[in-house]
Amino acid sequence: MKAALVTTPGTLEVTEFPDPTPRAGDLILKVAAAGICGTDLHILHGGFAKALPLVPGHEFAGEIVAVGADVTGFRVGDRVTADPNMPCRSCPSCRVGRGNLCDDFQALGVSEAGAMAEYVRVPAALAVKLPGHVATEDAALIEPLSCAIHAFDVLRMNVGAHVLIYGAGTMGLMLLQLAKQAGAASVHLVDVNPERLATVWLLGATGAAATAEEFDRPQGWDVVIDATGNPRAIADALSRVAKGGTYLQFGVPPEDARVEFDPFRVYKEEIRILGSMAVLHSFERAADLFATGLILPDIFISHRFSLEQAPEAMALFASGQGRKVLIRPGA
Ligand SMILES: [Zn+2]
Ligand SMILES: [Zn+2]
Structure with missing residues (x-):
């Protein structure tokens, strides 16, 4: 072959x-x-x-x-x-x-x-x-969806949360859709590529911009997810978490990447920092959700x-x- x-x-x-x-x-x-x-x-x-x-x-x-x-x-x-x-x-x-x-x-x-x-x-x-109405080619999207579902298993996000996502590639967009599905009050996306941001609007984001500064939300977000793996984006993302909020590392950074964060704020404001790696008991759920036409x-x-x-x-x-x-x- x-x-x-x-x-x-x-x-x-x-x-x-x-x-x-x-x-x-x-x-x-x-x-x-x-x-x-x-x-x-x-x-x-x-x-x-x-x-x-x-x-x-x-x-x-x-x-x-x-x-x-x-x-x-x-x-x-x-x-x-x-x-x-x-x-x-x-x-x-x-x-x-x-x-x-x-x-x-x-x-x-x-x-x-x-x-x-x-x-x-x-x-x-x-x-x-695959069910009859799912095209075989399209079903290649089920594996990445299962990774995004695992991210939400890790997050255990509250309904009504305000969510900020870095990266409007496939994973950022899937995370956007799951955040809305999971009851987010708002979902903002950051991406430095303007062409990618155009798609974000199609999927019903609350806001999309090249920097989180443009969203004018000084109190920060309850849930901040990095889906870029880029150390500069990660450092910025960590600074945007609201009091009592959660940061999730979803994107894959270079293995030698190092990022500075403010440990006093993490202590004083009870910020959770989490990681989500690949798929765990989420593949069948991804197939079921994909069959509903969400993605x-x-x-x-x-x-x-x-x-x-x-x-x-x-x-x-x-x-x-x-x-x-x-x-x-x-x-
Ligand atoms: Zn993959
Ligand atoms: Zn093992």
């Missing part, structure tokens, strides 16, 4: 790759679409992956073309997406039900071949069938590329343009 392969740090090549074969308990999917996200960029630049070469792609959906032994409940022709995360189930974090913090974190597209390829092998235990694919998916164009697609995503960029190996 053809696959996009990170061969060495910085190089993504479309090349021939062995077809996956199903082990017991596995499905083989013909990939309809794989989304690109920040994790793929980290992998391209030599991070996260245990070894190279690697086929990236952990946000995907496709049609079952082969079923391994001992699989029940799925058959050839079913359209599915899958939770890409495969925690070890035996380390201390896994044993207290926090598999996303696994000591030996394995995931499709990170530690084994992912979906930027014509076919991908998926454990049936991680697959979720409009035509707004969220800004670009669609063929598999041959994978390097171009990755470069476009890296440039910070657009929202969700899909690679369609079947097209």
Whole structure:
């Protein structure tokens, strides 16, 4: 088959790759679409992956073309997406039900071949069938939605809260929609890219600007979420939390990033600082919520590329343009 392969740090090549074969308990999917996200960029630049070469792609959906032994409940022709995360189930974090913090974190597209390829092998235990009205390609948005849902599990936001989000990419926009769904009184977005801010209005944000200063809310926000990973944005975001409010680190900063904050204020004003990492028990809920039509694919998916164009697609995503960029190996 053809696959996009990170061969060495910085190089993504479309090349021939062995077809996956199903082990017991596995499905083989013909990939309809794989989304690109920040994790793929980290992998391209030599991070996260245990070894190279690697086929990236952990946000995907496709049609079952082969079923391994001992699989029940799925058959050839079913359209599915899958939770890409495969925690070890035996380390201390896994044993207290926090598999996303696994000591030996394995995931499709990170530690084994992912979906930027014509076919991908998926454990049936991680697959979720798509309802008839959900287009297979669009279902690549379910994995990022499951990350945004986990963020709200971590936040436990009060109804009526005022929310400020940094970053109007795919994740910032999903967080905006979930905040509204969860009963936020207002949701403001900050992004330095004016083209991205245009979409924010379509999704019913209270306000959108290049800096939070423009919103004139000196008392701050009850919930402030960084979905950029940018240290300058993070420092600004931490300074915008209201008394008794909560800051959530959702975006992925560089591993060596350091940010100054005001510990006296954190003490005196009882500010909570939280982190949210990937998916935890939120994939099925994401599939159910996606099926309601909450996330409009035509707004969220800004670009669609063929598999041959994978390097171009990755470069476009890296440039910070657009929202969700899909690679369609079947097209
Ligand atoms: Zn992702
Ligand atoms: Zn584990």
